[in-house]
Each structure stands twice: as C-alpha cells, then as structure tokens.
Amino acid sequence: MQCKKCGKECMESELKNGFCSECIEKGDIPSLKWFNFFYKIYLPIVIILNFIFVIPQVSQIIETENYNFINISYIILSIVLYIIIPFLAYLKVEKSKETGYRLILIFLMCDYICKVFFTSATTTVNYGGNIFIYIALCTLIYAIWFVPNIVYFIKRRNYFLN
Ligand SMILES: [Zn+2]
Known part of the structure; x- marks a missing residue:
C-alpha cells in the first residue's frame, strides 16, 4: 500500500x-470534519424534511386525482434527488467510500441545477420577467452554498477514489 x-x-x-x-x-x-457532518447530519435532515414535504403532496394528488404532468415530475424528482440519492449516499459511505463520495457529488451538482431552475421558473410564473436573468441571479446566489461545498469535496477526492 x-x-x-x-x-x-x-x-x-x-x-x-x-x-x-x-x-x-x-x-x-x-480534514474530513465537514464531510462527516455533511453525511451524518446534513443528509439525514434533507431526507427527513423532504419526506415531510412529499407526503402531503402525494396524498393531495391522489385525493384530487389531479395527475398533472408537471406536478408529478416535480414530486418524482424530489423523491429521487432529495430522498433516494441522499439515502443511498448515506448508506454507501460506510461500505464503499468511493460510491458514497460519487453520490454526494452527484447530489450536490443536481441539487444546485434543480434549485436554480425551479426558483427561476417559479419566480417567472409568479412575477413575470425574463427567466434568463433569474437563472443568472439564482446561479450566483446559490453558488454561496454550492461552490464551496463542491470545491471541498473535489479537493478531498484522494480520500475516496483510488
Ligand atoms: Zn505520506
């Protein structure tokens, strides 16, 4: 070795x-302090909060039988991105650091793109205006959280990848 x-x-x-x-x-x-916090505390919080968010949405769709394509894709995306991927990452980190690490990076990047896209789209629908300006603004605003995190994880790739 x-x-x-x-x-x-x-x-x-x-x-x-x-x-x-x-x-x-x-x-x-x-050090791996933030990494440990991220997967032991942050990921479970994301999973729990999104569980609380998704359940009423799903039951509302079933009750009202309003199988709207946008609503359903939004919920499926929420379940996959904010429940299934973080849950797999959380489980995998212990067994295979490499897979867990890749899943966390995928999660961060998809979360970044989705947050920018959904915030821009809902702002355009609610307040009008040019969606491309909102996309540029949201990319900058969300960068405060995502860029340091993505850089942090990429810098530590030697811990996880062989
Ligand atoms: Zn050495």
Missing part, C-alpha cells in the same frame, strides 16, 4: 485514510 500523499510504501495498518503518519503529522492532509 502506498501513502496517497507522498507515495511511500507502508503496511496497510500504518496508513490512516490512505495517508502515512508522517504526512498526517506534517498536517497538510485536509
């Missing part, structure tokens, strides 16, 4: 998260 930072040959037991003790001591290994 090799240290992912300096490439030194080590016994597997000497490596922590794939890094040798010398590199860890030098302190130039990025």
